[in-house]
Amino acid sequence: xxxxxxxxxxxxxxxxxxxxxxxxxxxxxxxxxxxxxxxxxxxxxxxxxxxxxxxxxxxxxxxxxxxxxxxxxxxxxxxxxxxxxxxxxxxxxxxxxxxxxxxxxxxxxxxxxxxxxxxxxxxxxxxxxxxxxxxxxxxxxxxxxxxxxxxxxxxxxxxxxxxxxxxxxxxxxxxxxxxxxxxxxxxxxxxxxxxxxxxxxxxxxxxxxxxxxxxxxxxxxxxxxxxxxxxxxxxxxxxxxxxxxxxxxxxxxxxxxxxxxxxxxxxxxxxxxxxxxxxxxxxxxxxxxxxxxxxxxxxxxxxxxxxxxxxxxxxxxxxxxxxxxxxxxxxxxxxxxxxxxxxxxxxxxxxxxxxxxxxxxxxxxxxxxxxxxxxxxxxxxxxxxxxxxxxxxxxxxxxxxxxxxxxxxxxxxxxxxx
Amino acid sequence: xxxxxxxxxxxxxxxxxxxxxxxxxxxxxxxxxxxxxxxxxxxxxxxxxxxxxxxxxxxxxxxxxxxxxxxxxxxxxxxxxxxxxxxxxxxxxxxxxxxxxxxxxxxxxxxxxxxxxxxxxxxxxxxxxxxxxxxxxxxxxxxxxxxxxxxxxxxxxxxxxxxxxxxxxxxxxxxxxxxxxxxxxxxxxxxxxxxxxxxxxxxxxxxxxxxxxxxxxxxxxxxxxxxxxxxxxxxxxxxxxxxxxxxxxxxxxxxxxxxxxxxxxxxxxxxxxxxxxxxxxxxxxxxxxxxxxxxxxxxxxxxxxxxxxxxxxxxxxxxxxxxxxxxxxxxxxxxxxxxxxxxxxxxxxxxxxxxxxxxxxxxxxxxxxxxxxxxxxxxxxxxxxxxxxxxxxxxxxxxxxxxxxxxxxxxxxxxxxxxxxxxxxxxxxxxxxxxxxxxxxxxxxxxxxxxxxxxxxxxxxxxxxx
Numbered sequence: 105x106x107x108x109x110x111x112x113x114x115x116x117x118x119x120x121x122x123x124x125x126x127x128x129x130x131x132x133x134x135x136x137x138x139x140x141x142x143x144x145x146x147x148x149x150x151x152x153x154x155x156x157x158x159x160x161x162x163x164x165x166x167x168x169x170x171x172x173x174x175x176x177x178x179x180x181x182x183x184x185x186x187x188x189x190x191x192x193x194x195x196x197x198x199x200x201x202x203x204x205x206x207x208x209x210x211x212x213x214x215x216x217x218x219x220x221x222x223x224x225x226x227x228x229x230x231x232x233x234x235x236x237x238x239x240x241x242x243x244x245x246x247x248x249x250x251x252x253x254x255x256x257x258x259x260x261x262x263x264x265x266x267x268x269x270x271x272x273x274x275x276x277x278x279x280x281x282x283x284x285x286x287x288x289x290x291x292x293x294x295x296x297x298x299x300x301x302x303x304x305x306x307x308x309x310x311x312x313x314x315x316x317x318x319x320x321x322x323x324x325x326x327x328x329x330x331x332x333x334x335x336x337x338x339x340x341x342x343x344x345x346x347x348x349x350x351x352x353x354x355x356x357x358x359x360x361x362x363x364x365x366x367x368x369x370x371x372x373x374x375x376x377x378x379x380x381x382x383x384x385x386x387x388x389x390x391x392x393x394x395x396x397x398x399x400x401x402x403x404x405x406x407x408x409x410x411x412x413x414x415x416x417x418x419x420x421x422x423x424x425x426x427x428x429x430x431x432x433x434x435x436x437x438x439x440x441x442x443x444x445x446x447x448x449x450x451x452x453x454x455x456x457x458x459x460x461x462x463x464x465x466x467x468x469x470x471x472x473x474x475x476x477x478x479x480x481x482x483x484x485x486x487x488x489x490x491x492x493x494x495x496x497x498x499x500x501x502x503x504x505x506x507x508x509x510x511x512x513x514x515x516x517x518x519x520x521x522x
Numbered sequence: 523x524x525x526x527x528x529x530x531x532x533x534x535x536x537x538x539x540x541x542x543x544x545x546x547x548x549x550x551x552x553x554x555x556x557x558x559x560x561x562x563x564x565x566x567x568x569x570x571x572x573x574x575x576x577x578x579x580x581x582x583x584x585x586x587x588x589x590x591x592x593x594x595x596x597x598x599x600x601x602x603x604x605x606x607x608x609x610x611x612x613x614x615x616x617x618x619x620x621x622x623x624x625x626x627x628x629x630x631x632x633x634x635x636x637x638x639x640x641x642x643x644x645x646x647x648x649x650x651x652x653x654x655x656x657x658x659x660x661x662x663x664x665x666x667x668x669x670x671x672x673x674x675x676x677x678x679x680x681x682x683x684x685x686x687x688x689x690x691x692x693x694x695x696x697x698x699x700x701x702x703x704x705x706x707x708x709x710x711x712x713x714x715x716x717x718x719x720x721x722x723x724x725x726x727x728x729x730x731x732x733x734x735x736x737x738x739x740x741x742x743x744x745x746x747x748x749x750x751x752x753x754x755x756x757x758x759x760x761x762x763x764x765x766x767x768x769x770x771x772x773x774x775x776x777x778x779x780x781x782x783x784x785x786x787x788x789x790x791x792x793x794x795x796x797x798x799x800x801x802x803x804x805x806x807x808x809x810x811x812x813x814x815x816x817x818x819x820x821x822x823x824x825x826x827x828x829x830x831x832x833x834x835x836x837x838x839x840x841x842x843x844x845x846x847x848x849x850x851x852x853x854x855x856x857x858x859x860x861x862x863x864x865x866x867x868x869x870x871x872x873x874x875x876x877x878x879x880x881x882x883x884x885x886x887x888x889x890x891x892x893x894x895x896x897x898x899x900x901x902x903x904x905x906x907x908x909x910x911x912x913x914x915x916x917x918x919x920x921x922x923x924x925x926x927x928x929x930x931x932x933x934x935x936x937x938x939x940x941x942x943x944x945x946x947x948x949x950x951x952x953x954x955x956x957x958x959x960x961x962x963x964x965x966x967x968x969x970x971x972x973x974x975x976x977x978x979x980x981x982x983x984x985x986x987x988x
Binding site: 328335383390392397401403406420425435439446459463 | 525527530533537541546548554558561564565633634635639
């Protein structure tokens with residue numbers, strides 16, 4: 105395989121790490137000072153710790169990767185660190201008391217990012233682990249289904265001690281790894297069947313938790329993985345049609361499910377009822393103009409779930425529509441990155457995990473952003489990296505590892521970027 | 523590996539879909555930006571549903587009509603002025619839909635798509651709007667209206683500046699009557715309506731000005747004609763009744779005395795087509811451009827397409843289905859005064875940003891040549907004759923005033939009093955102002971509408987002629 109020649113296309117396109125890191129850090133420091141200028145005295149320490157530690161960790165990561173491990177190509181991490189800093193700033197601004205907690209989740213996420221990269225390095229290890237991972241994933245969902253309490257109409261939160269976690273977020277990563285690994289070598293019907301059973305288990309559990317948004321994300325990811333593996337559009341079309349019919353049946357027999365989306369398409373008529381969050385998001389998004397009213401000056405943050413479901417509106421309002429657009433484009437960039445590197449991936453496994461992870465993130469961003477702006481029904485999923493929430497941010501960082509794994513230079517295979 | 527690469531490339535379709543969605547999202551945000559940001563639920567701009575942070579509104583002399591203090595809108599401390607300008611300045615809670623505060627809320631809040639409400643955050647207020655209104659004249663007009671319902675408007679016919687708009691009934695915005703919604707006596711009828719911009723009225727004899735103009739344009743020997751008035755005139759199947767018995771009377775005297783017999787006859791001679799053609803040329807049946815681009819005017823309406831000869835006779839004296847909008851009628855009077863050229867009326871002279879930069883400055887513009895200079899001159903002479911020979915210059919001393927009264931019967935019920943009207947203007951170069959007065963539920967245009975106009979024009983004179 106003339107990988108070396110082909111990959112010259114990608115060669116030399118490495119971003120200048122020092123420059124980009126400078127820009128990202130400048131942005132973060134600006135956020136830090138803006139936060140401090142608005143914060144009440146007793147919260148200033150929280151903010152300094154949160155943003156300060158975050159910036160230090162960021163430098164430590166790049167130092168370790170660049171100087172010690174002599175890695176090349178940091179586009180994925182730069183995007184992840186930048187997006188995370190926006191989310192962290194919004195959390196620190198709206199809920200200074202929760203900032204450190206969110207920071208800890210980010211740190212766990214970054215560790216997870218490094219760990220999953222290591223995990224994926226050895227394909228045999230993955231093959232060996234795929235069954236245990238699958239069992240753990242389905243087990244975790246089943247456990248949630250049994251023990252979770254209903255929060256905001258969905259039964260998808262586990263409370264352990266003082267911590268609340270959303271297992272479905274962690275299962276996303278496992279789902280992609282298991283899916284790609286199950287289909288990796290044996291291209292037999294049996295392995296496909298296994299994956300379908302696994303996928304059905306996950307999507308089904310989520311349905312039973314009334315977490316339709318996440319169920320849809322899993323289903324979408326299942327389609328992407330299956331397509332990447334088999335290329336069989338006809339079968340997938342059949343599966344989609346089947347799922348669509350199934351969805352219709354659910355709506356018919358469980359009308360309360362449909363009620364959740366009743367205001368879709370006419371939220372302005374349900375201004376103070378079911379369209380409350382969407383209309384407020386739109387009102388405050390436009391209030392920000394192109395450049396925003398500044399971090400901490402927004403009013404959308406006073407609306408319920410502003411830093412989670414409606415966070416895109418907060419970004420529009422406080423950072424401006426241009427910044428919000430840049431965030432949307434960065435999800436696109438991650439998928440483009442994955443697609444471009446797929447051709448040269450070490451094995452199809454890496455191509456599939458990367459594309460599936462990036463597509464998942466793009467799809468989830470669509471559900472969130474278009475949902476709060478009434479272009480799609482609102483499903484209450486988080487905006488990757490930006491929404492407040494520990495499970496969500498950890499999942500995002502681990503998905504980054506999946507994306508990163510497609511690049512040969514991540515594991516210094518293939519002799520490029522030297 | 524190749525197939526994986528190819529399949530991965532299929533995912534570009536997802537990106538395209540996503541980008542299309544983003545395109546739609548931004549299209550929605552940009553095209554609806556003003557509507558959405560100005561929504562009453564926006565706490566940047568509103569508190570308790572009322573605009574709380576907005577720039578000042580000033581009169582032509584820089585007097586503050588409304589400002590923002592501590593997040594509350596504070597109106598002029600002159601009670602009569604507050605009441606007089608209720609409809610024009612408008613409220614912030616949305617009852618008065620056509621006021622400056624509602625129509626110009628984007629400007630007042632300083633909202634722009636580019637900066638959002640950022641300027642508001644930085645300066646605590648938006649742009650200031652300076653109106654063309656003269657507070658003294660408006661206050662005088664309000665006092666002159668007394669407890670009658672109606673409207674008064676005054677504009678500079680050379681520039682188009684509206685210097686006075688008052689509409690009654692009205693109320694003090696600082697002390698809104700609590701019984702508006704429960705009242706059944708009708709004293710608050712149309713209280714939220716600015717009659718000057720949004721109202722339409724039967725013109726009565728003021729329409730004879732238009733019939734006269736049409737006659738000047740279409741009947742070359744109109745001045746040589748005489749008309750016989752026996753108190754009523756048979757047209758087709760019925761009579762048009764006159765306000766007196768004028769005997770033999772020429773064109774000019776017919777207008778002086780507002781002779782219904784003469785004008786019904788002239789209208790019959792002109793016919794529906796010519797009357798409509800003249801009326802439509804001067805703006806009937808068409809929307810006026812919104813005042814200062816934002817304040818909507820109702821349109822004046824005329825329809826003689828299926829009228830009988832008797833109907834046309836009544837239409838010629840302003841007693842048919844024809845309706846005039848006060849602002850439009852005033853513009854027409856201005857055109858006669860201004861040699862046939864109608865100036866577009868406007869209300870906002872400048873908009874100034876919080877940094878002191880003038881972001882908008884009104885430009886004079888014409889609404890078109892309503893009349894040829896010759897026709898305008900002839901009409902002008904006849905209207906001057908009305909005041910000089912009929913109503914009396916004593917009402918408008920040293921103003922070289924022109925005008926026409928009107929009494930509009932609005933019901934066959936004898937207990938319902940008519941509306942009285944007066945339209946007029948001064949010929950003086952240093953006092954280029956036209957006025958319209960409409961008083962509802964009154965009896966005599968000469969003894970009620972003209973004295974009101976007199977009071978207002980005297981105030982105009984003392985304000986503008988030094």
